[in-house]
Amino acid sequence: MTDATPLLHTEGLTKHFRIGGGLRRETLHAVDDVSLEIGDRAIVALAGESGSGKSTIARLLARIYRPTAGEIYFQGTPLSKLRSRSDVLRYRSDVPMVFQDPFGSINPVFRVSHAVQRSIKLHRPELSAAERAREARRVFDIVGLSPAAEVLNRYPHELSGGQRQRVGFAQALAMHPRLILADEPVSMLDVSIRIGLLNLMQQLRDEQGVSILYITHDIASARYVADRLIVMYAGQVAEQGPVEDVLAAPRHPYTQLLLSAVPDPKAELTLSSGTDRGEPPRVIDPTPGCRFRFRCPLAVTDCQSQTPKLLQLSPGHDVACLVAQSGAEMKAF
């Protein structure tokens, strides 16, 4: 993945929000110095708690926000170089987004065909009306909304949550995308429906050759669907690597905490990890040092003053923790 130009990568991506006004001006560090890579035909899961910056990253990649610092490269081209409207449109159709709320993301007063055809018209103006209709049927078939012609004629309220989320993927697919940004696409769906969507994401990767950035707080679903896992904490990458490597041998104490908290019906109950309250980190004007140090049982003096860098500890597996980088075998949770 590193020898050629990755499909998309970021360097030092940073997004700060100014909050408050007058004398109490503060800065919220939503994303700080994030460098990540998404390869061809890969599903990359971006996991972390609420406020960890994962949705901000999706919005930066979708160009809804402009970065405070750093750069996003798509197929090696920096996004800040995109100037013309047609360049921006082309990027948006290469990298479309699927949103979390399937009830809020489709216009309720039109048939679902409207939503799909409208984006085809915008992004692929060369197609005739008949070709657009054919294209809409094609993508509906791919995402499992069949019979496509009939589903296209329905109104959003006639579809279940799972079906609406499939409409979201169909819409993205109609643009012939290279990378779909999926922000918590299954978290509002019922458990019995979720797996179907996760399977669809894998099918899109395998059969359509699309990459997907899967943003989630659910580690188990990340393991099920993704090739690589990026764990965010307080706006920074704590750990990243092949999903099985990270889950089998988590090196960052936060990843360890996260994994210990996942309910597992098959495991014995241990009440020992009741010490961590799950209190969110401070990302408003943070001081230097590791942002996890306040919750970390392994924190050493250096953690108070040195912000850990993301370093490779084994092939493709990077960790931002001074203690792990010192080579110590550790189990925080």
Place this chain on the structure above:
Amino acid sequence: MRTGQTERLGAGPAGTAVGPALEVRDVSVSYLTKRGEVRAVEDVSFDLGRGEFLGIVGESGCGKSTLLFAIAQLLSAPAVLNGGSVVFQGVNLVDLSDEQLASFRWKKLSLVMQSAMNALNPVKTIAAQFYDTMRAHGVRSKAEITERSVEVLRMVGIDPVHLRSYPHQLSGGMRQRSMIAMALLFTPDLVIMDEPTSALDVVAQRSLMVQIKELQQRLGFAIIFVTHDMSLVSHFSDRLMVMYAGQIAELGATRSVFDAPRHPYSAGLLEAFPSIRGPKVPLTGIPGSPPDLARPPEGCRFAPRCPQVQDRCTQGQVPIYYVEDVLVRCLRAGNGVGSGD
């Protein structure tokens, strides 16, 4: 089948069940809508032992929250109770007036709702809200109220300085904790919880569950805990009720429902959770969606999605069977051999 078994429904955990704290019988609730009558809860009966932890799981629209509202007598139009009784400490709550119910609420039976941000008053401090609750239930002494407020906050692990905080100054986890503290002001015998952890991150969620369980063991109250996440209650509840389309699909000891689910829906739900450990296996979930309860299907309500459906499943109502201490609404369980094949 069902009515003959009622005296055995209260088989709570050994040692704790001295007699049921709550007896729910044949509760049915409908919503009267323009499209007709939506039968959200149908014929639900169960007993809850003293100090027992009952988990209720199901998907959205399965009637689990409506059932909670029926138990707490909080239904309001267009929902109507179509029959059944809710006997709590020997009194049928269904027969009581609002004034009479007031003496039960908070004092003997309290509720913790899903969104603490909406349940707490945003313009009042935590102390003021605790004060209001205790005043409304007849506690006059300011000193006593303050003392008790400090005590319950300590119980849930919040520093009492937060009595002076407003809800927005607290984290999501702390807000849910203060809701639970408020529910414990009068040391109730039953606490009903409607997805109290679903807005929390997984770490905060686990920490809150551990705390709820510890408080329950210490204070001895019974819990009805509603959630859509089956794995969440797997280690905490004594018994588990799986609801589907307004009915009980399966009710039994949590361990046995997890280890050997007898209803195809429970089995399907369990299979729908990917695991973070063990080998990675392809999963299918449960294709299809729950039925429209304004026009429920003939026969078994799960039949249209059931991988083991048979012809007889779509003919007539499916009774609930009692198989080795587990209640199951599935014809395959009624074959006499319990788990079917």
